[in-house]
Amino acid sequence: MYLTITPQKLSQNYSQSVSYFVSYLEKENKSRESGQLELFFNQYGENLNPSTVIQEIDANTAKLNKIEPKYYSITINPSRHELKHVGNNIDSLKKYTREVMKEYARTFNREINGKPINITDIKYFAKVEHQRSFKGTDREIKENAPYVKEIKKLENKIRKVSRGEIKGNIRAIEKELHRLKLEAPHKINGEIIRQGMGKEGLQTHIHIIVSRKDASNSYSLSPGSKYRSSEVMMHGKIVKRGFERDQFFEKAEKTFDKLFGYNRNYVESYLARKTFIKQPKQYYAHLNTLSVVEKRIAFQILGQTGISIPHLNITPNQLSFALKHLKKALEVGIRSSSIGY
Structure with a gap:
């Protein structure tokens, strides 16, 4: 499971309205067809029209100035293993998503009127998407580029x-063209993967638009707050503040x-992704402690990212090689908002 909050x-290219993102x-x-449209939903309803989303989010921005985000985007990206586990059931x-x-x-x-924030304080709209396209950051695009x-x-x-503009042997050029098309490393049904091409397999994910203001349009709730959970004295009163992203990501995973x-x-x-980023050697050492069955599944998952993993109990040089390539795979997954296994 991979979640993002942005x-x-x-900027000059984006309006103050959520309409661009909804579009x-x-x-x-x-x-x-009209009967097959995937419409928005929230905690309480289904089949919500785009116009409703725009109206509700745009109207819920009291006292926010032009340089403050009016909404945040949360993306829930289940892995292919997770999607298969739930039968890709919408x-x-x-x-x-509601959980x-x-x-x-x-x-x-935070507290509102002396009570901890709960789901009734959150104004959001979500939408399921079924397709993903290859981006410039994807490994397949980079390796096909030359x-x-x-x-x-x-x-x-x-x-x-x-057209007669230059001289040349068309047959010889076509032969070289055919060779390059055969040697290109990544294809789908024989066609070279290019930027914008749809990805194969299960790609279902969920986009969530969540208002910066609470449902009463009175309090600002920022998941991008630079403050971790803490308390501060303001106007002679103790005020709670902060948002713990790590806690949110871990809870979302455990909820699934x-x-x-x-x-x-x-x-x-x-935890594994976080450990890999901060303590990569510890990450790989933990792989060595897994049971035989868990190791097989772990290396199958990592192998599906296109990474060739050396044998366990490897030398320091092999470890360095493995970490370098694992890091590359994870970074590409993060940029693509999908880990891709």
């Missing part, structure tokens, strides 16, 4: 020869496991 983008989230509906994923948002509310170290570049050059050369009886492997966990 603030509204504030972006409607991209899959453009190719669907109702199950919506149920999980995650309860944890989101509980993660704020081949795609040369293929474009040769195709352009063939056009110029055909409990809700669906999922037996999470170490390499799938938030």
Whole structure:
């Protein structure tokens, strides 16, 4: 499970309204019939129209200035293993989303009218998406890039020869073109993977738009707060503040496991990703402590990221090599908002 929290983008290219983002989230509906549209939902309702989302979020911005985010985007990215476990069932994923948002509310170290924040204080709208496209940060795009570049050059050369602009042997150029297309490392059904091409397999994920202001439009709730859970004296009173992201990510993961009886492997966990970033040698050492069955599953999952893992009990040089490539895989997954296993 991989979750992200990002603030509204504030620049000259984005309006103060949520309408741009809502329009972006409607991209899959453009190719669907009216009876097959994937509409928004929240804690209390289904089949909510985009216009309702825009109206509700845009109206819930009291006392926020132009440089403050009006909303945050949370993305829930289940792994393929997790999606298979729940049968890629949309109702199950919506149920999980609602439980995650309860944890989101509980993660704020804040009170409203003397009571801890709960889900009734949160205004949000969520939407399920079923497709993902390859991005420039994906390993497949990067490794195909030299081949795609040369293929474009040769195709352009063939056009110029055909128009008589330059001299050349079209048959010889086509032979070289065919060789490059065969040697390109990543393909789908024989077609070279390029940026924007849809990914294969289960790609279901959930986008959530959550208002910066609470449901009463009175209090600012920022998951991007620089403060961790703490208390501070303000105007002669002790005030709670902060949002613990680590706690939220861990709770979201445990919620999935409990809700669906999922037996999470170490390499799938938030703790593992965090350990890898901060203490990579400890991460790999922990892999060595797993049972035979758990090791097999762990290395299967890591192998599906395109990484070749050396044998366990490896030399220091092999460990360095493994860590370097594991780090590369995880970083690409993070940038793509999906770990990809």
